[in-house]
Amino acid sequence: MRGFNFNLWFGGFLTLVVVIGALFAPLLTSLDPVYDANLMNAELPPDGEFWFGTDEQGRDIFTRVLYGARISLTVGVVSQIINSVIGLALGISAAYWGGWWDDLVNGLTNVMLAIPSLIFALAIMAILGPGLLSLLIALGLTNWSWTCRIARSSTLSLKGQGYVQAAQTLGYGDIRIMATQLLPNMVGPILVISTLGIGAAVLAEAALSFLGLGIRPPFPSWGSMLTNARELIAIAPWATIFPGLAIFVTVLGFNLLGDGLRDYLDPHMRTREQ
Amino acid sequence: MTPLLELKGLHVGIPARRKTFEIVSDVSFSIMPGEAFGLVGESGSGKSLTALSLIRLLKSPLKVTAGEILFKGDDLRGLSDRAMRKLRGERIAMIFQEPMTALNPLKTVGRQIAEMFVLHQGKSWAEALKMAVDALADVKVPAPEERVRAYPFQMSGGMRQRVMIAIALACDPDLLIADEPTTALDVTVQDEVLKLIAELCSARGTAVLLISHDLGVIANMCQRVGVMYSGRLVEERDTYDVFADPQHPYTKGLLGALPRLGSRHGAAGRQRLVDIDSLITDKSSLLEKFYFEPRHAVRDPRLRAGGPP
Numbered sequence: 001m002r003g004f005n006f007n008l009w010f011g012g013f014l015t016l017v018v019v020i021g022a023l024f025a026p027l028l029t030s031l032d033p034v035y036d037a038n039l040m041n042a043e044l045p046p047d048g049e050f051w052f053g054t055d056e057q058g059r060d061i062f063t064r065v066l067y068g069a070r071i072s073l074t075v076g077v078v079s080q081i082i083n084s085v086i087g088l089a090l091g092i093s094a095a096y097w098g099g100w101w102d103d104l105v106n107g108l109t110n111v112m113l114a115i116p117s118l119i120f121a122l123a124i125m126a127i128l129g130p131g132l133l134s135l136l137i138a139l140g141l142t143n144w145s146w147t148c149r150i151a152r153s154s155t156l157s158l159k160g161q162g163y164v165q166a167a168q169t170l171g172y173g174d175i176r177i178m179a180t181q182l183l184p185n186m187v188g189p190i191l192v193i194s195t196l197g198i199g200a201a202v203l204a205e206a207a208l209s210f211l212g213l214g215i216r217p218p219f220p221s222w223g224s225m226l227t228n229a230r231e232l233i234a235i236a237p238w239a240t241i242f243p244g245l246a247i248f249v250t251v252l253g254f255n256l257l258g259d260g261l262r263d264y265l266d267p268h269m270r271t272r273e274q
Numbered sequence: 275m276t277p278l279l280e281l282k283g284l285h286v287g288i289p290a291r292r293k294t295f296e297i298v299s300d301v302s303f304s305i306m307p308g309e310a311f312g313l314v315g316e317s318g319s320g321k322s323l324t325a326l327s328l329i330r331l332l333k334s335p336l337k338v339t340a341g342e343i344l345f346k347g348d349d350l351r352g353l354s355d356r357a358m359r360k361l362r363g364e365r366i367a368m369i370f371q372e373p374m375t376a377l378n379p380l381k382t383v384g385r386q387i388a389e390m391f392v393l394h395q396g397k398s399w400a401e402a403l404k405m406a407v408d409a410l411a412d413v414k415v416p417a418p419e420e421r422v423r424a425y426p427f428q429m430s431g432g433m434r435q436r437v438m439i440a441i442a443l444a445c446d447p448d449l450l451i452a453d454e455p456t457t458a459l460d461v462t463v464q465d466e467v468l469k470l471i472a473e474l475c476s477a478r479g480t481a482v483l484l485i486s487h488d489l490g491v492i493a494n495m496c497q498r499v500g501v502m503y504s505g506r507l508v509e510e511r512d513t514y515d516v517f518a519d520p521q522h523p524y525t526k527g528l529l530g531a532l533p534r535l536g537s538r539h540g541a542a543g544r545q546r547l548v549d550i551d552s553l554i555t556d557k558s559s560l561l562e563k564f565y566f567e568p569r570h571a572v573r574d575p576r577l578r579a580g581g582p583p
Contacts (some may be wrong), residue, residue: 043506048535052568075415097335156402156542159376162370162372162374162375162376162377163375163377163379164376165331165370165376166368166370166438168331168362169329169331169362169363169367169368169376169442169451170362170363170368170442171359171360171361171362171363171364171393171394171395172363172393173359176393180292180378180381180389181378183382184378184380185378185379185380
């Protein structure tokens with residue numbers, strides 16, 4: 001009998017809260033995150049009307065945090081999908097074909113691991129300019145090395161499995177073997193690393209936006225909200241606390257979910273159950 | 275009649291800078307359409323490598339270094355990779371020793387059978403899944419309509435091997451290579467599976483290349499048999515003749531090692547099982563000499579001088 005998987009359930013719960021907040025933002029608040037500014041209400045502390053208080057232009061921070069979740073989740077999920085596609089394609093093909101292609105991909109992976117990904121993303125953003133699209137490209141191109149490593153090592157161990165060899169003798173093409181025999185059998189570890197990757201991407205988006213390279217004001221992103229609120233930290237601390245808390249909850253949620261999934265998908269725990 | 279498959283002087287080895295390290299040397303035999311040919315020999319004698327070289331699935335650094343592989347008269351060595359892939363599974367199919375691992379654990383057996391029809395015959399999935407039910411029925415899996423939706427882990431070893439046979443025979447291949455198909459199974463199940471292979475193949479006119487180290491299995495199934503030892507084909511004749519009058523000392527040793535039901539020696543009714551001395555010899559040190567000499571009981575000086583008979 002398996003014990004209660006706290007990480008999975010709590011991480012899943014936090015993630016669900018963020019996802020619901022992002023999806024149903026217009027239903028959860030009647031205000032607009034950008035245009036409902038009212039200088040008469042500037043820098044109000046949290047109360048019954050403005051749950052998270054207001055910022056220096058009198059915009060409701062609760063509303064902005066909700067809409068900010070849309071951007072954070074979009075960046076996190078989309079950039080991780082780009083990362084996964086690149087990492088899986090390179091990792092699986094490198095291990096399956098071997099030879100010079102494997103050496104090349106390995107070298108590239110090591111180079112990517114050696115460069116701090118945030119610095120690399122900064123460089124790409126500097127070339128592409130700020131904005132959502134360049135944010136997705138920058139974060140999508142810089143974080144695939146872990147996925148690639150895991151895909152490669154999974155392929156190496158799966159390659160020796162009878163069903164992969166059987167597929168070869170049955171006339172399956174290389175691409176078909178990779179797609180139907182190798183890929184489905186590594187979904188577990190890839191899912192785990194992807195979940196952790198989403199958390200990292202959310203954090204990176206906040207960092208880039210904080211530095212002014214991500215989402216431009218006035219559109220709400222947790223990182224850029226932090227930048228704006230930085231100067232007010234002494235007089236209106238709620239303007240930094242709530243976006244910061246949102247980042248914290250989201251990243252924690254995805255990381256716990258990843259850890260929980262790892263335990264849940266662990267083949268040893270699975271076989272014991274069967 | 276032209277043979278379905280003809281091997282002429284097949285050599286498999288690991289090419290190195292100076293000279294090739296040979297693992298299979300000068301193997302020649304042929305299989306007629308619909309015939310069952312057995313290949314026996316102990317572990318490491320090159321049976322499986324011979325089979326894998328037929329369908330070009332030798333793992334690097336192993337390579338076919340010389341010889342011809344004629345399938346219906348065409349040399350398979352000259353075929354493009356694409357044409358070879360088309361041949362595999364469609365004209366030449368193979369089943370393995372380990373039914374436990376030869377099926378993808380994440381897909382239902384129905385899908386795995388159906389994939390053959392999709393891949394080689396361009397059928398739609400819906401159609402292919404219907405054909406999979408018939409294919410399962412052909413290999414005598416009970417309740418095939420339900421079993422197509424079963425996953426491999428829900429089946430026993432014997433059932434999985436039946437599924438493997440269904441997959442291999444899905445496209446009506448001309449040749450089925452069965453590499454120790456029953457080694458991992460219980461004796462009772464072994465018999466059923468062998469009968470199934472024999473029955474299906476003779477009904478469809480599929481030739482069988484049966485690889486085994488079990489002489490009993492070969493004797494039951496095959497019209498002709500090749501005995502491999504240390505990478506060479508030391509004897510290749512009708513099964514009956516080989517059993518009645520083995521020529522090569524290794525074949526004699528192999529047959530002598532068979533325990534016979536009811537034969538008892540000694541007062542207590544006990545008898546030591548006969549074996550062939552020591553392990554297979556390191557081939558590289560023996561290339562010049564007669565390569566069975568160190569192990570064989572006869573130690574005939576004429577053999578030493580003249581090589582294998």
